Amino acid sequence: MPIRKPNFTPPFNIVRASHIEFDVRDIAKSRAFYVDCLGYLVTDEDKDSLYLRAVEERNHHSIVLRKANDASIPALGFKVASEEDLDRAAFWFAHKGFPTSFPDVPHQGRTLRTCDMFGMPLDFYFRMEQPECMLRKYAEYKGARIQRIDHINCFTPDVQASYDFYTDLGFRLTEYTETDGENGQLWAVWMHRKGNVHDLAFTNGRGPRLHHIGVWTASSLDILHICDVMASSGFLDNMERGPGRHGISNAFFLYIRDPDGHRVELFTSDYLTVDPDHEPLRWSLQDPQRQTLWGHPAPKSWFEEGSVFTGVPVREPVLEAQPIVAR
Incomplete structure (x- = not known):
């Protein structure tokens, strides 16, 4: 790899x-x-x-x-x-x-x-x-008090090919997940342009499909607050995963689904990556703290469900590898 x-x-x-x-x-x-x-x-x-x-x-x-x-x-x-x-x-x-x-x-x-x-x-x-x-x-800060869009995360049928393509366009690797063994293969990559952990990420799976957009909140309290708001305004079932903290990116997170199933990550507290000699961090696919430093493991839907791109056929992934999935 x-x-x-x-x-x-x-x-x-x-x-x-x-x-x-x-x-x-x-x-x-x-x-x-x-x-x-x-x-x-x-x-x-x-x-x-x-x-x-x-x-x-x-x-x-x-x-x-x-x-x-x-x-x-x-x-x-x-x-x-x-x-x-x-x-x-x-x-x-x-x-x-x-x-x-x-x-x-x-x-x-x-x-x-x-x-x-x-x-x-x-x-x-x-x-x-x-x-x-x-x-x-x-006075306009309502709901999750979202500050800005942060990143886009997609399923790709070939993580290595997507990584190579966007590296050519100047995206820089910050963290990656790799299978273990002598010939490790990329399972996911996090790549940036603006100087934090990612603007664009790719995860192994049926694709191309959108996994989620990540939107930035100023603090973890904003994410906890929107949990209360969703639970008391008819959107409790739209909460898919979290709150919790990723090992990858160090982010405090909550994943939610809109009425059509499009996934949104509320996201905060990652880190600076602007140094030109920044060294990417490697994670084993079998490391349980990779996806969840603390909190419940990701459900099966988080690994399998995504939004299709209009008119774009979906392909099976070239890599067969099993992440840790919540039971």
């Missing part, structure tokens, strides 16, 4: 994970979950779409909910450092044989739409509309 050196001169400069689009079956039910319960701010809406942001976010949206017949993921969004980086990205993907287009995306500037080698849909943009800053308007 080759772990590669970081690529400090990628073909274009990705700043961070930026946003996600969810296709949902019922906008009203999704609004009750994301806005009334979790506390997301509504930046804009129409009868079929809802644009949401968290209290720290200056960009127009980090979550887009769109009415659809089936629940799926049309796009994962990443911010790049300049308009020129968009052109460099378009050239790189086209040169590699990937489809490229520049669709008209509401509230976003020029947006490149493409995909990776497994078909995972990727949107890259530089500029988005910026509404009023809400960071100091503490």
Whole structure:
């Protein structure tokens, strides 16, 4: 299993994970979950779409909910450092044989739409509309008091291939899970652009599928508070796992499912990874503190269920390996 050196001169400069689009079956039910319960701010809406942001976010949206017949993921969004980086990205993907287009995306500037080698849909943009800053308007801090989007975690049928692809794009490895033995194989990777544990992570499984988006709260007390809110507002059954603390990333977490089954991780207290000589941490797949430093082990659903990408076929994983699963 080759772990590669970081690529400090990628073909274009990705700043961070930026946003996600969810296709949902019922906008009203999704609004009750994301806005009334979790506390997301509504930046804009129409009868079929809802644009949401968290209290720290200056960009127009980090979550887009769109009415659809089936629940799926049309796009994962990443911010790049300049308009020129968009052109460099378009050239790189086209040169590699990937489809490229520049669709008209509401509230976003020029947006490149493409995909990776497994078909995972990727949107890259530089500029988005910026509404009023809400960071100091503490009366608007409701629900989980979510600050910002942090990361995107996906199932991939081939962790090594996904790791290699995104390493080429400048994502840097922070932690990884590997099978034991002389010829250990990657089972999961955590990779970053912005200088904390991850902007993008990949886990072995049927894919490509979205496992979850991770959203940042200022403290573990915000996560404990949303447990009380969900338990007393009709969303108790939407709590899937936690609260607890990961060994990987050191994060305090809670995993929840929206009305369509899309998974969201409430997440805080990871660590800084900006040093260029930062050494990735290895975890054995059989280490029980890898996924759960303390708290109940992950349920079977956490390893098997995910959201499909719109129109993208799902493949079986190339690696057969069993993690520790709650009984």
